[in-house]
Amino acid sequence: MSGQDAATATTVTTTMTALTATPEPEGPQVPRGIGASVEATDTRAKTEGTFPYAADLWAEGLLWAAVLRSPHAHARIVSIDTTAAAEMPGVRAVVTHADVPGATTHGRRIADRPVFAHDVVRHHGEPIAAVAADHPDTARLAAAAIAVEYELLDPVTDPEQSFGAAALHPDGNLIRHIPLRYGDPEATGEVVVEGLYRIGRQDPAPIGAEAGLAVPRPDGGVDLYTASTDPHTDRDLAAACFGLEPDRVRVVVTGVPGATADREDAAFQLPLGLLALRTGCPVKLAATREESFLGHTHRHPTLLRYRHHADAEGRLVKVEAQILMDAGAYADASAESLAAAVAFACGPYVVPHAFVEGWVVRTNNPPSGHVRGEGAMQVCAAYEGQMDKLAAALGIDGAELRMRNVLATGDLLPTGQTVTCPAPVAELLRSVRDFELPALPKDAPEDEWLLPGGPEGAGEPGAVRRGVGYGVGMVHMLGAEGTDEVSTATVKVVGGAATVICAAVDTGQGFGTLARQIVQEVLGVDEVAVAPVDTDQPPAGPAAHGRHTWVSGGAVERAAKMVRTQLLQPMAHKLGMSTELLQIQDGRITSYDGAFSMTVSEAMAGKELWATAQCRPHPTEPLDADGQGDAFVGLAFCAIRAVVDVDIELGSVRVVELAVAQDVGRILNPRQLQARIEAGVTQGVGAALTENLRTVAGLVRHPDLTGYALPTALDAPTVRIVKLVEERDVVAPFGAKAASAVPVVTTPAAIASAVRAATGRPVNRLPIRPSAAVGAPNS
């Protein structure tokens, strides 16, 4: 990492009071610029249900697509007979692997996934064929009428069995192995604790299921309207499969109805495009909830085995860990997820000696991929479980034990990388530890006490035990291990209005709002529009790891500054001063001495200014054979104190309160930041207590929102944002850090820790099942 001196970072801290009371210079003025709670422009339309998502799109002469998916987890395809389907009235085209004109495999990172399975199906729900018909029901019936003869194979569903099993894929079963070796393998501590942890399969469960519209173009290409979060990668893989030049395929990004993982599912994007090219008609598909669960990627189920060594004072001496992640049948983002898991296996703690072996392997389980906080979330649950065990073994308070080990700027990660960014872990932990505990329910009237099990539920106050626990987590920001994280943005100003053109997708993280704030700040114009995203614009990369706030925000800022220079230079020249002596504030351009002053809109009158700029963070390097290397651009940290009530007879858990302290670098939009933290925490509550996509022999059970229980309003706890540490990361544009992922990573660990405290049970599996939270009656 570049030589950043931590001492130069400005340290500002703020509490929630600062968040709610945003200072506004003039009373009725609409919030504008960096640091203000600027509202998203689409809030109203989304709230009122008028915002068009891909599922709402329409085109003249539209056909409907349906995808035939494998009902088996592992089978050899003996034959595929599409005759009956093709002959059905209203069916316009049926496509299988034989109809793929270009590359027959694809993948966002490694092209190891067939467009359509043809010799072997490797997971439940793998696409085999697709149909276009003049009615959605006809398409579904026709897809069901495709006769596929399977020869069933034994599914490999236990990742531990994958090593010895016959190869599930030509690339072999082991996708990546990282043996991290750091320090002295012979080092031992006075206290040793061991643990085995299992993390379940969280589904991103976007509230809007996958949907898309493909429209053929007169030039022989095709336009794909989808809620893609990485449009240029999707375009490239689609073009390769269609056998077209990338320019002939355009991905147009529609409103994104929820994305905490990679969208969209290529298993229907590619068939859509193929069917549109085949029929010459627009083709649409809106996935059912079941298809959505089967098609998109999930969080890696992970098995973790840990041994922590500490001295008598509780200082960590050595961490040994084995991490086994289940990739499902295809690689997707598994290699990156494993790197995060291995690199952060010890957590935000100083560990002199670490030996971590990580593997990610293929199975016939549902596919795993990028879901926010991937890798980091699974290890956080495990290392924090180990910290609780150490605290119990030493008789030290859990928060105190963590405090004795916290990482700070200048310390080394077990990958040998020096932490050069702000790492205020001690301050975060202290903030949540010292925050006032919520009142005990015995002090409130009984009918106001929401017991575990819900209002009027089975809960009984006498059986409820309260637990307090801690979680401290970390994530990396931006792509790791040498990924080129470049983004390009254009800023155009015509008259008094600006437009931002940048292919960074607003997935709900608020990039569109941030881009407007940046331009308002730099150019002093109020009216800023953000253009819809399509792949005719220069690439901005995937919306993941908080990268758009950093690289795309950085590109927008540079472009806006270039426009600013274009605007001010002629004036400065006329006034005989340099542009630095002119400033733009509150919509006015003024000179340093106040002698010259005019409004921005006056200055802009009749002018059309354009500038395009790129932002590229400093390079990183892959982890080497010993798991060593400067792999990460930046890190973000979070500490959470969880307070839970557990009915120890039924094992039902209610999270009462989560106190969050987070390292955010700089607050760019207070209200948006608060919403991101609350959303992340809630997703973490789901991972901790209810969310697990269950499989039996590789087959997904209950792929619906009744069987897959997301947190409801009653499950979402009170979230207290106790402290947002604003210690600017000098290498990041604006000094801001990614805010969405780290609460997801930390919350499950904190809840598990609190349930441990309430029940005295080990709690080594996520989600925490009621049977694991039944406590001893006298605990």
Place this chain on the structure above:
Amino acid sequence: MTLPASLDEAVAALTAMPAAVPVAGGTDLMAAVNAGLLRPAALVGLGRINEIRGWQYQDGHALLGAGLTHARMGRPDFAALIPALAAAARAAGPPQIRNAGTLGGNIATAAPTGDALPVLAALEAVLVIVGPGGQREIPVSHLLAGREMLRPGELIGFVRVPLLHAPQVFLKATGRTGPGRAVASVGLVLDPARRGVRCAIGAVAPMPLRPLEAEQWVASLIDWDGGRSLAPEALEAFGEYVAAACVPDQGEPVAPGVLHLRRTVAVLARRALGRALTS
């Protein structure tokens, strides 16, 4: 889709179109249609039949219309009559589901996790079936157990439940604090006139289970003329008795899942009886 205005018209419509499927709230049926599991040739909508949307009194019983929504049953006036059914209705899902889903639909769907079902089983409710041949009555447990089936053209018109004027409890264990599918549920009613405790366990089997021996045993311990109280040990034993009856071992060693389910049922039964006896 036809929308009859009376039960007779509905029966006539169903008789005329044997392939038609009756639909009330549609919370289960339409989900199955949308999932492609069911493709009814025609629907007979029951939403406009006013005679089944309320209830009437009939010599010590209430005759509940099959079209009563969960939302309606959850209100205080209904809760004063049949408290356990009201509690089950309030627990039956989010407001959108409770506003649409009906009592008759809950019985017709007969899902193991149907919240009203253990209460109806404990109340020994009787279904009034209307059909082309007129009315007939069958106990709810017979329909749920498959001992008797609805014949072509027949509908559940009413549900007759006794008015017991005594405490009743419905409890369910779910995986989350918000509305959720029951892992196990219990409906428990006291019948002071007959000196009985009746209890049914839901969600652990395809139909609600009645632990008859446990009911009789515990009823014999209760001082019906006095304070109706029981020692904690007796409540505990009742829970264990119910759980042992309703959650069988399924072989040795007993699976951890079975142990947890049995413990859950024991706790629910114990708490339900405890609450019924102290309220």
